[in-house]
Amino acid sequence: DTEVTQTPKHLVMGMTNKKSLKCEQHMGHRAMYWYKQKAKKPPELMFVYSYEKLSINESVPSRFSPECPNSSLLNLHLHALQPEDSALYLCASSPPRGVLEQYFGPGTRLTVT
């Protein structure tokens, strides 16, 4: 299995809702990432988990809460989001030998109404 999967593909949520994005990989990768991408912009790093521990939080607002239940799964819990949080949310993973190539999932298109 050489892919990163993300669910759901699309999500529409109100500002008072709580929802979660899910990411899964079975490549034995031990680093996993969340990125946010707005239209016509490059992906921007949000969080990095290394060996299931949060190692980087790029000053992301607390309405985004990451979780890494095990080495294959990564969640992003969403609560009280703002319309400007609407974006493509990408999950990625990379091999355990260090920072080399990253493998991205197809993304979740999030719309906050």
Added chain:
Amino acid sequence: SQKIEQNSEALNIQEGKTATLTCNYTNYSPAYLQWYRQDPGRGPVFLLLIRENEKEKRKERLKVTFDTTLKQSLFHITASQPADSATYLCAPSGAGSYQLTFGKGTKLSVIP
């Protein structure tokens, strides 16, 4: 602060020609430079990685160069095809760092 510039937002090229994309960086000494392809609404796909001690790397029709003196990487696609049309992102990265910062990308259109 670190700056990454891909100096063409868009590049149009005739099918069969060689496309050359440029990535320049400043205030930075990356150990690696990576290139990704992204299609609309999809996640980026890793293409090539070149290390600071490598001058050139090839994979099929793709070639990447890395000039640490000029602080520049060039990405070439030879015998370009319409299927190569996509946005190409460069990403310098430091040794031992999980942080990957992307350039703004170059949208390549290969015209039949």
